[in-house]
Amino acid sequence: MLNDLKNSAPRDCGDCPIRHRAVCARCEADELEQLDQIKYYRSFEAGRTVIWAGDQMDFVGSVVTGIATLTQTMEDGRTQMVGLLLPSDFVGRPGRETAAYDVVAVSDMVMCCFRKGPFEEMMARTPHVAQRLLEMTLDELDAAREWMLLLGRKTAREKIASFLSILARRNATLNLSQTTGALMFDLPLTREAMADYLGLTLETVSRQISALKKDGVIELQGKRLVKVPDFDRLLDEAGDDSDGGVLS
Amino acid sequence: MLNDLKNSAPRDCGDCPIRHRAVCARCEADELEQLDQIKYYRSFEAGRTVIWAGDQMDFVGSVVTGIATLTQTMEDGRTQMVGLLLPSDFVGRPGRETAAYDVVAVSDMVMCCFRKGPFEEMMARTPHVAQRLLEMTLDELDAAREWMLLLGRKTAREKIASFLSILARRNATLNLSQTTGALMFDLPLTREAMADYLGLTLETVSRQISALKKDGVIELQGKRLVKVPDFDRLLDEAGDDSDGGVLS
DNA sequence: TTTTAACTTTGATCTCGATCAAGCTCGAGG
């Protein structure tokens, strides 16, 4: 409850790790300077809630480092995660007063924030921010629709395999490795959080991970480090169109 | 296979039924005229496929009248609807070559289309189109996330009740009625299409509709006309936060 | 009018994942 505020090395946009992927990606030097003047950083410890659904939300921003989740909860407590926010992902919606979802930091996290008013003015003035935001929103919409297929039609095993292959692919993109052959990555979520993302119970998540391990699709080192000896095998288990899509 | 092309009374933007809700909603007279010059209408009979996932897509457009569905299909035939396109909804994505989903006309339908190239130029020149498209995309993203909660966590009965209350609310918005008390509307989808939307089988859809009828939550006249005697009761069955949200 | 086929309903049964219930693991704090 205390902080949010310990200033974690305010950065210069020039060497920001998400400079070319976030909402500012298309900005020219002068636009970047405008953004620079209205931005501020906030840090959150793992487990902290960034904002509650329904609360007044007077800022928008980008995840700089760390991971957060977007979740919806029904009155009786049933919970569905509707987004996993990784570095460069955008939080909040211009033109809306209140938060639509709970946003929770899953790891220690730093956000680059803008007060909503100035940000909206900026959007109206400079097309590059709005353009980039549209592009990012369309990508998120595609991801949400892919998730609808997963939630509505995939089996528990396919859900787990799909989730793991998304994490694996993302990890391969951030690092330099190629998407075939063996690769390793960290599981950033607890079994329970995975269950909330996949529309399962934590017991089922645990069982299916064990099953995939027994079948040699994955190997575990500890509870959180996953090794995938054959990525195509994992993709196959995910039931996706095996287009083997090139990393973008 | 034949037509698509029978010219259904090309309209003047001035008296277009979706003038103030579609992607052109914010346009000034001069911008509207530019759009007018690159637009063309296409008609589709009920059941016709507008475009197949993966196909080259050289246009974008808006649904003017009628209803279409957006669906994803796995290799083994499992199908998930990821969107229901109503009048004013936008189809296609600027900056993408191929269609991501199957688009199928569910009723006879008329679309207002723009070739992709000219539309993208227009978007780059005039901010009002891009602004409106961003707003619409954000709304669709919210709808997709609401659907994720439905698909991941709601029971079959809640899914049906949620779907019916969405249709009822939309109908109340289009017509003049208020959202409380009795209201009637048409079911635009077959049981199978509803099942694909809700992540169920058609048998379960049929059974749950029968159950809601038996319990007096809805009444049916024929297979397709639904009467809701008490809308709050239906909302309650849907399991949603009962904020009784005012129609926007 | 009869035929036909798409759509819907209902019944019987099965199965996957939920639920209930112990234990296990491992790292932080005393």
Add this chain to the structure above:
DNA sequence: CCTCGAGCTTGATCGAGATCAAAGTTAAAA
């Protein structure tokens, strides 16, 4: 070192919804 508890695994059982099967309904076509 031990204790504690959060997170994870595994087993036993249950039940909502899927699946398999058969009729019923309706509207268009012949």
